[in-house]
Amino acid sequence: MKVTVENKKGLNKDLKIFIDKKIMNSYMDEKYEEIKGSVNLKGFRPGKVPKEVLKRQFGKAVFGEVLDKVLKETSTKALEENKIKPAGQPKLDLKTYGEDKDLEYVISVTELPKVDIKAIENIKFDQYTVKIEDTEADKRINEIAKNQPNFKEAKPDIKSKEGDLVIFDYNASIDGKPFKGGEGKNSQLTLGKDLFLKGFDKQLVGVKKDDEKIVNAILPENFPEKELINKKAQFKCKIISVKNPEKVEINDEFAKNLGAKDLKDLKLLISKQINDEYKNSLDRLTKNQILKEIEKFKVNEIPENLIDEEIKVLSQGMSEKDAKESRKNFEEVAKKRIKVGLILNEVGEKNNIKVSEQELQAEIQKQIRMMPGQEKMVMDFYQKNPSAVASLRGTVYEEKILSHIKDKAKGNKKEISKDEAEKILKQSQNQEEKINEENKSEKDTKKAPTKKETVKKTSSKSSKSKTSPKKTKKVSKK
Numbered sequence: 215m216k217v218t219v220e221n222k223k224g225l226n227k228d229l230k231i232f233i234d235k236k237i238m239n240s241y242m243d244e245k246y247e248e249i250k251g252s253v254n255l256k257g258f259r260p261g262k263v264p265k266e267v268l269k270r271q272f273g274k275a276v277f278g279e280v281l282d283k284v285l286k287e288t289s290t291k292a293l294e295e296n297k298i299k300p301a302g303q304p305k306l307d308l309k310t311y312g313e314d315k316d317l318e319y320v321i322s323v324t325e326l327p328k329v330d331i332k333a334i335e336n337i338k339f340d341q342y343t344v345k346i347e348d349t350e351a352d353k354r355i356n357e358i359a360k361n362q363p364n365f366k367e368a369k370p371d372i373k374s375k376e377g378d379l380v381i382f383d384y385n386a387s388i389d390g391k392p393f394k395g396g397e398g399k400n401s402q403l404t405l406g407k408d409l410f411l412k413g414f415d416k417q418l419v420g421v422k423k424d425d426e427k428i429v430n431a432i433l434p435e436n437f438p439e440k441e442l443i444n445k446k447a448q449f450k451c452k453i454i455s456v457k458n459p460e461k462v463e464i465n466d467e468f469a470k471n472l473g474a475k476d477l478k479d480l481k482l483l484i485s486k487q488i489n490d491e492y493k494n495s496l497d498r499l500t501k502n503q504i505l506k507e508i509e510k511f512k513v514n515e516i517p518e519n520l521i522d523e524e525i526k527v528l529s530q531g532m533s534e535k536d537a538k539e540s541r542k543n544f545e546e547v548a549k550k551r552i553k554v555g556l557i558l559n560e561v562g563e564k565n566n567i568k569v570s571e572q573e574l575q576a577e578i579q580k581q582i583r584m585m586p587g588q589e590k591m592v593m594d595f596y597q598k599n600p601s602a603v604a605s606l607r608g609t610v611y612e613e614k615i616l617s618h619i620k621d622k623a624k625g626n627k628k629e630i631s632k633d634e635a636e637k638i639l640k641q642s643q644n645q646e647e648k649i650n651e652e653n654k655s656e657k658d659t660k661k662a663p664t665k666k667e668t669v670k671k672t673s674s675k676s677s678k679s680k681t682s683p684k685k686t687k688k689v690s691k692k
Contacts, residue, residue, distance in 0.1 A: 365457035376406035524548035
């Protein structure tokens with residue numbers, strides 16, 4: 215195989231590949247030997263069909279298979295030997311080919327640009343750890359206790375009040391007729407939370423055990439029986455019991471009910487939980503800092519086909535007109551994204567960073583845990599969508615690369631308080647909102663004509679009615 219690289223300057227390259235007919239014929243002979251044993255032709259024993267007969271019968275099909283195989287093998291080898299990484303699918307142009315002929319073809323390929331990643335070590339970023347005070351953990355535990363009150367049976371003559379738990383049976387009717395879904399046993403309502411039908415629990419204030427109470431309520435928009443939505447229903451309620459809330463004792467028993475060994479262990483778990491909440495948000499800031507630094511790296515040329523592909527992604531769902539108007543902005547965003555992707559990928563390749571099957575499965579399990587009650591649906595989604603698994607693999611790959619960069623670069627480690635963390639996150643949120651608002655106003659400005667343009671249009675319209683405009687020569691831009 216002889217390979218000649220043309221157009222060595224720039225990213226667009228042509229590779230001229232030449233394979234003499236002796237090599238092509240050896241591939242053909244190999245294929246004929248392969249099929250000889252499986253071909254049954256009248257007048258010949260299995261495996262004894264002469265090559266010339268096979269050639270007459272199957273020559274075109276055999277050559278087609280051989281050509282596909284040779285093109286695939288030789289084009290891949292040519293690119294690898296010349297250290298060319300294609301940015302997209304290479305194009306093949308057959309010049310000479312056929313049975314008992316030399317094979318000559320040209321690969322037209324856009325090469326990925328070479329990127330220098332030495333400056334990775336000079337990236338500066340802030341790496342935060344949040345110090346959670348004991349008082350913060352205590353505050354969170356008190357909130358948990360408040361939201362998980364114990365209830366104690368009230369005396370039979372004690373009337374219910376807001377905050378009490380009322381347990382009751384009911385039968386409901388509309389215009390005196392019972393309806394499907396209008397019956398309930400041992401229903402429980404915490405008065406004041408209004409979690410059943412709007413205004414229902416307010417009407418149970420003042421009831422006591424064994425009372426019977428008529429409650430009127432409007433059936434909601436999400437009521438299962440569609441024809442009864444927004445109908446006024448009457449509920450006959452039989453009060454089973456009234457329970458008063460009592461303060462939850464925060465002790466080892468309370469901690470065990472929450473899955474901790476004891477109260478001390480619960481405080482450690484809650485502190486870690488609070489820390490993780492802030493850590494995840496602060497880690498995103500750190501990641502954005504690193505990516506912003508990478509955007510400053512110099513890449514001499516970015517392939518046009520990659521820019522076009524990225525713009526298509528950015529303009530998805532837009533009308534052709536809006537996409538055309540936004541192309542310039544999209545082009546800048548696309549270049550930044552591609553540049554960052556090229557540099558991260560180079561870091562990954564140079565440092566042999568890979569995603570193992572165990573790491574991928576661990577990430578899938580993480581996604582499943584984030585959707586409690588829908589575990590099977592999430593698992594089925596990933597099993598039926600290989601592209602979603604590939605996307606997840608890409609996410610894990612990027613995180614591993616960023617972790618490597620953090621280890622090599624100049625991280626500024628900062629231990630901050632919870633209040634400082636909230637302030638930093640709030641500032642970041644405000645900056646994002648400001649940027650989004652600026653982008654929105656810039657887009658609106660482009661759509662609306664300026665005052666000067668409006669005046670110009672008006673004046674030209676009025677002058678047109680007075681006199682014919684003079685013809686002017688077009689000035690060409692040089």
